[in-house]
Amino acid sequence: MNGILIENIKQLVQVRKTDPGKTSSFCRGKDMSRLPYIDNAWLFIRDGVIDGFGPMDSCPYTEDIPLGTKIIDATGKCVFPSFCDCHTHLVYAGSREKEFADKIRGLSYREIAARGGGILNSAALLHQTSEDALFEQSLVRVRELIRFGTGAVEIKSGYGLTVEDELKMLRVIRRIGEETPLTVKATFMGAHAVPAQYKGRQSEYVDLVIDRMIPMVAAENLAQYVDVFCETGFFTVEDTERIFTAALKYGLRPRVHANQMDFSGGVQTGVAYGAISVDHLEHTGPDEWEALAGSDTMPVLLPGSTFFLKMDYAPAREMIDRGLPVALASNYNPGSCPAGNLQFMMTLACLKMKMTPEEAINAATINGSHAMDLSLRFGSIEVGKTANLFVTVPIPSYEYFAYAFTSPLVETTILNGKITEQ
Numbered sequence: 001m002n003g004i005l006i007e008n009i010k011q012l013v014q015v016r017k018t019d020p021g022k023t024s025s026f027c028r029g030k031d032m033s034r035l036p037y038i039d040n041a042w043l044f045i046r047d048g049v050i051d052g053f054g055p056m057d058s059c060p061y062t063e064d065i066p067l068g069t070k071i072i073d074a075t076g077k078c079v080f081p082s083f084c085d086c087h088t089h090l091v092y093a094g095s096r097e098k099e100f101a102d103k104i105r106g107l108s109y110r111e112i113a114a115r116g117g118g119i120l121n122s123a124a125l126l127h128q129t130s131e132d133a134l135f136e137q138s139l140v141r142v143r144e145l146i147r148f149g150t151g152a153v154e155i156k157s158g159y160g161l162t163v164e165d166e167l168k169m170l171r172v173i174r175r176i177g178e179e180t181p182l183t184v185k186a187t188f189m190g191a192h193a194v195p196a197q198y199k200g201r202q203s204e205y206v207d208l209v210i211d212r213m214i215p216m217v218a219a220e221n222l223a224q225y226v227d228v229f230c231e232t233g234f235f236t237v238e239d240t241e242r243i244f245t246a247a248l249k250y251g252l253r254p255r256v257h258a259n260q261m262d263f264s265g266g267v268q269t270g271v272a273y274g275a276i277s278v279d280h281l282e283h284t285g286p287d288e289w290e291a292l293a294g295s296d297t298m299p300v301l302l303p304g305s306t307f308f309l310k311m312d313y314a315p316a317r318e319m320i321d322r323g324l325p326v327a328l329a330s331n332y333n334p335g336s337c338p339a340g341n342l343q344f345m346m347t348l349a350c351l352k353m354k355m356t357p358e359e360a361i362n363a364a365t366i367n368g369s370h371a372m373d374l375s376l377r378f379g380s381i382e383v384g385k386t387a388n389l390f391v392t393v394p395i396p397s398y399e400y401f402a403y404a405f406t407s408p409l410v411e412t413t414i415l416n417g418k419i420t421e422q
């Protein structure tokens with residue numbers, strides 16, 4: 001038996017119980033402000049799984065501790081479930097800090113892209129980078145995410161934009177899932193930008209995505225999802241519908257980059273095609289909210305890129321007040337958010353999108369897990385779930401996490417029931 005006992009936990013955060021028979025779990029509307037926690041708690045991990053937890057005065061392991069159990073004293077410290085980061089592009093080559101300087105001088109994201117920079121710049125770099133080098137570069141970001149408290153992550157392709165390079169990216173993503181303790185979901189995003197050689201022939205590039213890329217991705221079983229950048233200047237609603245129709249035939253469930261720069265129609269298209277999530281949503285109003293209401297599509301908000309691109313934030317408060325769920329993700333990528341720290345994203349969510357700390361924690365844990373079809377295994381402290389959690393340094397309360405936004409607060413990370421090397 002492999003056991004870990006964490007005792008004297010100041011606050012054990014996000015303790016839940018999923019009703020038997022439920023196929024997923026997340027919270028919406030008013031329920032997002034409910035963050036169940038236990039003061040002065042214990043938690044026992046057996047063979048990688050959360051085996052039990054409760055208040056210290058009911059701890060069954062005070063004298064009779066199973067042989068071989070490692071004990072962690074969490075006096076003054078909180079325990080959180082690991083974050084579930086459901087939108088990243090963390091596999092990329094090099095970086096784009098030169099464009100950061102262009103942005104400061106006044107160029108917009110769209111202007112940089114139109115000049116051949118942006119995603120196409122990253123695609124050119126990735127083309128020159130070997131699969132092994134790409135893996136090594138991405139590993140640095142993976143280790144960083146683990147240190148920040150993330151335990152499950154969605155990673156997209158989309159800096160390849162050729163058959164070979166898209167497959168190269170997806171193989172790297174698969175390797176991250178196999179060789180690191182992060183749980184990884186992969187998304188094929190050939191429709192991230194139109195490559196320069198297809199300029200003026202966008203529908204031919206969409207044909208390539210549909211006729212060659214999707215079948216090859218499916219043949220190697222390299223992705224669970226398909227994503228499209230449905231935005232003026234990138235891909236139209238019609239392109240998006242064609243790609244989703246083709247992908248669904250191969251069992252790839254849609255997700256969509258929607259309404260980042262404009263009212264693109266992407267939200268309605270995503271919902272109509274049963275997308276697991278619609279992401280960005282800086283430009284949404286009653287039409288988009290109505291489309292989302294009653295669906296199980298998760299709206300995923302990415303305040304890190306809104307901050308970095310100096311745009312207006314998604315209207316999270318209005319969405320939650322209308323009964324919608326929201327998830328928060330990092331959108332870790334070289335162009336609009338070269339950062340993967342969900343602690344900072346939660347601070348932005350609170351300060352810029354008027355979410356409470358409880359809503360932000362729910363958005364980055366249980367709702368993020370739902371947006372990766374992982375809510376029965378991750379996203380909360382629950383008996384039977386995989387032991388993915390972290391112990392903080394001493395902090396006064398869980399609210400401190402989004403408050404002390406540059407302090408490194410994660411002390412010990414446990415993924416799949418094992419303490420990770422930091």
Ligand code: NIG
Nearest residue numbers: 118119305331333334335336
């Ligand atoms: O989600 N919007 C499209 N994709 C990324 C940015 C990618 C890049 O600029 O490299 C995003 O913001």
